Amino acid sequence: MRNTIATSSVLLTVMLGACGGEDAGASAGESADASSGTDAVSTGEEPTTGEPEPFVAIPARGGIKISKVEANPGVAVPIGLDGLDVGGSGRNAFIPRERDTLIRVFVDIPEEDWVARELEARLVLTVDGVDTTLTQKLLVENDSRDSGLSSGFYFGVPKEVMLPGLRYQVSLWETQPGQESLPEPAEPARSPLSGTAFVGVESARAEMRVVLVPVDYSFGGCSKVVDGEEHREGFESALFQQNAVQGIDFQIHEPFKVAYDMTNFNGLSKLVSEISQLRTADGVDPNVYYYGLFDNCGKCIGDGGANSGCTVGLAADITGGTQSDARYRAAAGQLNAGSAETFVHEVGHTQGRRHIECSGAGVQAQGTDPNYPYEGGRIGVWGFGVRDFQMYHPTVNSDYMSYCGQVWVSDWQWNATYKRILALTEWGSADVAPSPKTKTKEEGVLVGAVDPSGQQVWWTGPGGLSEERTLSATHVVVFEFADGEVEVPAQVSVREHYPTRNIVAQLPAGFDERELLGVRLRDEDGEHESVSDAAIRRLHGPDKLKAPN
Numbered sequence: 288m289r290n291t292i293a294t295s296s297v298l299l300t301v302m303l304g305a306c307g308g309e310d311a312g313a314s315a316g317e318s319a320d321a322s323s324g325t326d327a328v329s330t331g332e333e334p335t336t337g338e339p340e341p342f343v344a345i346p347a348r349g350g351i352k353i354s355k356v357e358a359n360p361g362v363a364v365p366i367g368l369d370g371l372d373v374g375g376s377g378r379n380a381f382i383p384r385e386r387d388t389l390i391r392v393f394v395d396i397p398e399e400d401w402v403a404r405e406l407e408a409r410l411v412l413t414v415d416g417v418d419t420t421l422t423q424k425l426l427v428e429n430d431s432r433d434s435g436l437s438s439g440f441y442f443g444v445p446k447e448v449m450l451p452g453l454r455y456q457v458s459l460w461e462t463q464p465g466q467e468s469l470p471e472p473a474e475p476a477r478s479p480l481s482g483t484a485f486v487g488v489e490s491a492r493a494e495m496r497v498v499l500v501p502v503d504y505s506f507g508g509c510s511k512v513v514d515g516e517e518h519r520e521g522f523e524s525a526l527f528q529q530n531a532v533q534g535i536d537f538q539i540h541e542p543f544k545v546a547y548d549m550t551n552f553n554g555l556s557k558l559v560s561e562i563s564q565l566r567t568a569d570g571v572d573p574n575v576y577y578y579g580l581f582d583n584c585g586k587c588i589g590d591g592g593a594n595s596g597c598t599v600g601l602a603a604d605i606t607g608g609t610q611s612d613a614r615y616r617a618a619a620g621q622l623n624a625g626s627a628e629t630f631v632h633e634v635g636h637t638q639g640r641r642h643i644e645c646s647g648a649g650v651q652a653q654g655t656d657p658n659y660p661y662e663g664g665r666i667g668v669w670g671f672g673v674r675d676f677q678m679y680h681p682t683v684n685s686d687y688m689s690y691c692g693q694v695w696v697s698d699w700q701w702n703a704t705y706k707r708i709l710a711l712t713e714w715g716s717a718d719v720a721p722s723p724k725t726k727t728k729e730e731g732v733l734v735g736a737v738d739p740s741g742q743q744v745w746w747t748g749p750g751g752l753s754e755e756r757t758l759s760a761t762h763v764v765v766f767e768f769a770d771g772e773v774e775v776p777a778q779v780s781v782r783e784h785y786p787t788r789n790i791v792a793q794l795p796a797g798f799d800e801r802e803l804l805g806v807r808l809r810d811e812d813g814e815h816e817s818v819s820d821a822a823i824r825r826l827h828g829p830d831k832l833k834a835p836n
């Protein structure tokens with residue numbers, strides 16, 4: 288869950304891929320051989336006397352060096368340092384294919400005798416025998432700084448160029464006469480110093496599939512139908528920017544009716560269970576994420592006194608990575624000013640991500656991940672939004688799985704979700720359906736969500752137990768059939784907040800033929816209240832799908 292309203296970080300607005308003018312960014316063009324200097328660069332100044340020879344660019348003089356080349360598809364990844372390439376083992380984060388990516392070129396000027404002047408950087412990107420040359424001119428007065436995008440050169444590399452096997456070389460050139468008398472530098476202002484180096488674009492496809500479910504809410508004087516289309520762009524962009532994907536298949540569901548109280552935690556918990564049921568009933572592929580978005584007229588959802596603050600979202604689980612975990616690729620959140628960030632956070636839980644402890648958060652997050660590498664939940668490296676063109680400061684922003692207000696994705700989280708994204712992408716896309724699992728008649732599970740308040744929501748679903756989880760030693764589901772009771776051990780997981788227990792038990796043999804009276808959970812606290820058969824929604828067999836229950 289998330290407790291706070293996220294605020295956006297407007298540190299620096301840049302133009303990615305702008306080509307309007309010399310200072311506005313990089314422009315793309317084709318060039319067979321940029322290093323030969325044959326494509327002369329005009330000074331842009333009208334000659335006033337005589338007919339001077341046009342200036343032929345020469346490599347930058349005066350001892351300037353390229354100290355760093357950095358790719359940023361969302362998090363900063365150095366790909367060149369001090370003229371050497373950064374190999375795969377030295378990389379801090381994955382660079383996904385076919386994604387708009389910022390490439391920054393940092394320069395170091397000599398300590399003394401530097402004459403401030405305009406230089407041009409030429410970035411030559413090569414893949415499959417095709418060169419793409421991007422150029423940018425910049426008045427170079429000082430060393431480049433991480434915090435100042437325009438203190439160095441930068442290029443918006445379009446997704447069409449970001450292909451596996453892509454190599455780069457970047458070099459600096461004089462743009463006007465005056466430095467010819469200086470000696471050619473022993474080390475050229477080039478990176479890598481000789482030849483080309485890999486950008487390091489991953490070869491695997493990386494996509495996400497999301498269904499946004501607008502809630503049609505009516506209870507206690509509040510009637511609100513969320514307009515899914517209105518939020519498509521904001522939600523899709525927030526998720527896209529902070530996940531290492533090349534694309535998101537983003538669908539809007541028909542409105543989902545809710546007529547119970549969504550101003551308390553029981554309502555939110557029930558909605559999350561129902562969104563899980565909805566994705567089962569819809570029969571979607573196992574790699575599809577469902578997210579319910581509701582408007583409760585801005586009411587604060589308290590959490591029973593466990594914490595102060597308002598709960599704004601909840602996920603069905605810290606979801607496992609197998610196909611049988613599909614039922615828990617479901618979450619819900621409140622419509623408010625920070626609802627796109629809440630969406631990214633809750634989907635993060637269903638990508639298997641735990642909370643990150645954040646020193647600046649007013650509320651302590653539950654179940655924080657002890658493996659997080661950065662102090663205080665900070666993101667650690669510079670972030671960049673490939674859609675909003677903003678830079679995100681490494682020690683001002685915190686990871687989006689924390690409860691801190693100003694959030695972005697850390698490189699650590701970026702890598703963790705990328706592995707899950709790859710695994711799920713392999714299962715198939717909207718165009719390529721995964722191979723159907725053969726179902727036996729008995730296959731199916733009973734699923735329960737048991738809240739600390741005593742609220743229980745139970746349903747049946749197709750598939751089996753999670754292959755990632757073991758059976759609980761203490762949790763047993765008792766199936767109360769008319770002809771006797773059957774005890775089945777259960778898998779148990781705990782939701783990220785408050786904490787609801789998820790119970791999954793295999794349906795006993797002959798389940799469909801026997802008369803069920805009810806089920807009850809037995810755990811370390813003893814026997815829970817029995818839930819009658821009429822309250823259990825049946826979704827486990829193909830013939831039960833889309834049941835109007």
Ligand SMILES: [Zn+2]
Nearest residue numbers: 288289642783
């Ligand atoms: Zn959370």
